[in-house]
Amino acid sequence: VSEQRFNELRGEHVVYAIHRQDRTFLPDRAHCPLDPTKPGGPPTEIPFAAFQIAVFDNRFPSFEAPGGAAEVVVYTDEHDGSFGTLSPARVEALMWVWRHRYGELRARPDVDYVMIFENRGVEVGVTLHHPHGQIYGYPFLPPVPTLELAADERLGGCAPCELLQRELADGRRVLLESEHVVAYVPEAARWAYEAHVVMREHRASLLDCDAHELRELGQTLQALVRGYDALFDRPFPYVMVVHQAPTAAAPVSATPHGHLHVEFYPPLRTAEKLKFLAGSEQGAGTFISDTLPEETAAALREAIARAA
Amino acid sequence: LLTANLLLHLNTFVPIFRTAAKSPFRAAGDEALYPRKMPSAPAHPPSPERPQSAREDERSSAAPSEQGRAEREREERSGPLTITRVRKDDGRSLILYGHDETQAELDDATAHQPQRMPEPQRADEPQHQDEQA
Numbered sequence: 001v002s003e004q005r006f007n008e009l010r011g012e013h014v015v016y017a018i019h020r021q022d023r024t025f026l027p028d029r030a031h032c033p034l035d036p037t038k039p040g041g042p043p044t045e046i047p048f049a050a051f052q053i054a055v056f057d058n059r060f061p062s063f064e065a066p067g068g069a070a071e072v073v074v075y076t077d078e079h080d081g082s083f084g085t086l087s088p089a090r091v092e093a094l095m096w097v098w099r100h101r102y103g104e105l106r107a108r109p110d111v112d113y114v115m116i117f118e119n120r121g122v123e124v125g126v127t128l129h130h131p132h133g134q135i136y137g138y139p140f141l142p143p144v145p146t147l148e149l150a151a152d153e154r155l156g157g158c159a160p161c162e163l164l165q166r167e168l169a170d171g172r173r174v175l176l177e178s179e180h181v182v183a184y185v186p187e188a189a190r191w192a193y194e195a196h197v198v199m200r201e202h203r204a205s206l207l208d209c210d211a212h213e214l215r216e217l218g219q220t221l222q223a224l225v226r227g228y229d230a231l232f233d234r235p236f237p238y239v240m241v242v243h244q245a246p247t248a249a250a251p252v253s254a255t256p257h258g259h260l261h262v263e264f265y266p267p268l269r270t271a272e273k274l275k276f277l278a279g280s281e282q283g284a285g286t287f288i289s290d291t292l293p294e295e296t297a298a299a300l301r302e303a304i305a306r307a308a
Numbered sequence: 309l310l311t312a313n314l315l316l317h318l319n320t321f322v323p324i325f326r327t328a329a330k331s332p333f334r335a336a337g338d339e340a341l342y343p344r345k346m347p348s349a350p351a352h353p354p355s356p357e358r359p360q361s362a363r364e365d366e367r368s369s370a371a372p373s374e375q376g377r378a379e380r381e382r383e384e385r386s387g388p389l390t391i392t393r394v395r396k397d398d399g400r401s402l403i404l405y406g407h408d409e410t411q412a413e414l415d416d417a418t419a420h421q422p423q424r425m426p427e428p429q430r431a432d433e434p435q436h437q438d439e440q441a
Contacts, residue, residue: 045402046402046404047396048404051404052404052405052406052407052409053404053405053406053407054402054403054404054405055402055403055405056396056400056401056402056403057400057401057402059400087409089407089409090407090409092407093388093389093405093407093409096386096387096388096389096405096407097389097405099386099387100386100387100389100391100405103386211387211388
C-alpha cells in the first residue's frame with residue numbers, strides 16, 4: 001500500500017512507503033530475520049533450518065502486486081560474510097538466481113523495470129548485516145534507465161557498447177578483463193571508486209547470457225568486491241546495481257536497447273571520508289569529485305591484485 | 309544498554325505493542341497489514357546437498373506440522389538450479405534455490421578463466437596490450 005506521486009518539477013515519481021519507517025533496524029545477531037530458523041530460536045523470514053539461496057517478498061515492500069514487486073535475495077544461510085566471501089560456486093548460482101528472477105518479474109504486467117541491487121554497509125543505509133541483496137520491480141520506468149535509453153539515442157546505438165570500446169581503447173581505467181566481461185572506472189565517474197562491470201557482447205539482460213558468461217560475470221563482480229575490501233583494508237560500502245533492458249510490455253524507446261552491466265557506487269572517497277551529496281549534487285545535479293578516475297582506477301587495480 | 313536492546317527487540321519483533329493507535333495500514337477486521345507476521349515454526353528444507361531421492365522421500369513423509377505453517381507448493385528447475393516454492397503463512401512468496409555446489413566447484417577448477425589486469429599506464433604512454441597481460 002505504498003503511494004506514488006509524480007513530481008512534476010523533476011518529471012519523476014516519488015514513492016511513499018511509510019510502513020518502512022518501522023522496518024527491522026540493525027537487530028542483534030541472535031535476532032537476524034535472514035538467518036535460517038533454528039529449532040527453539042526466534043522466528044525468521046526463512047522457516048527452514050538450512051538453505052543455500054532464498055528469495056522472498058519483502059516484509060516491508062516499497063512495491064507489491066499489482067503495483068510492482070520488492071524481493072529480498074539472501075545469498076547464504078551463514079550470518080557472517082559478504083558477497084566477496086561467498087564460494088565461487090555460490091556466486092555463480094546467484095547469477096542464475098538473478099537471471100531467474102528477472103525472467104519471472106519481466107513477465108508480470110505490473111513490472112516495467114527490474115532492478116537487482118545490493119546495499120552494503122551502514123554508510124549506505126543497510127539495516128541488516130546478513131549477506132543479501134534486493135530486487136525491485138518498478139511499475140514505471142525510473143529516471144536512470146530512462147537516461148540510459150536517452151544515451152542510446154544520443155550515441156546512435158547501444159551506449160554501453162560504445163563506452164566499453166572507448167574504455168578498452170584508452171585502457172587507463174580498465175580494472176579487469178576476461179573473455180566475456182570487462183570492469184572499469186568510467187571516464188566520467190561520479191563516485192571516487194565507481195566501477196562498471198560490462199558484458200563485452202551486447203546482452204540485453206541476464207536471460208541472453210550463456211552459462212560461461214554468467215560464470216565470468218560472477219567471478220568479475222567478486223574480484224572487484226574483494227579488491228574494494230583490500231583498497232582500504234576494511235569492509236567497503238557500496239551500492240551495486242544490475243542494469244538491464246526495461247521489461248515494459250509497450251516499447252519505452254524508439255531504439256529498444258539495454259545492455260547488461262553492473263554499476264557500483266561506493267560512497268567512500270578515502271578510508272575514512274564519505275562523499276556526501278550536497279549543494280551541487282542535489283541542487284544542480286552536478287557531481288563535484290575530489291579524485292580523478294584514472295588515479296582511483298590505478299589504486300583499485302592494485303587493490304584487486306592484492307586481493308587475488 | 310540492556311534496556312536499549314530490549315526496546316529495540318520489542319520494536320522489531322513485537323509490533324503489536326507499538327501500534328496501539330489506529331494505523332492506516334490495517335485491513336478490514338482491524339488486522340495489521342504491516343509489519344507482516346513472521347512464520348511461527350521452523351521446518352525442514354529440501355536440502356540441495358542431499359540426493360534428490362532423499363529429498364523426495366522427505367517430501368512424501370513430512371507431515372504438515374513438521375513444515376511449520378509455510379506451505380511448499382512445487383519444485384522445478386532453471387539451469388543448474390533446483391527451485392522450491394513455498395507460501396509463507398502470511399501469504400508471501402518464498403523461493404529456495406539449490407545448486408549442486410560440489411559439481412560446480414569441480415567445474416570451476418577446470419573452467420576458470422584467469423582475468424587479465426592491465427598495469428597502470430599514464431595517458432602519455434603508448435599502449436602495449438600484450439605487455440598488460
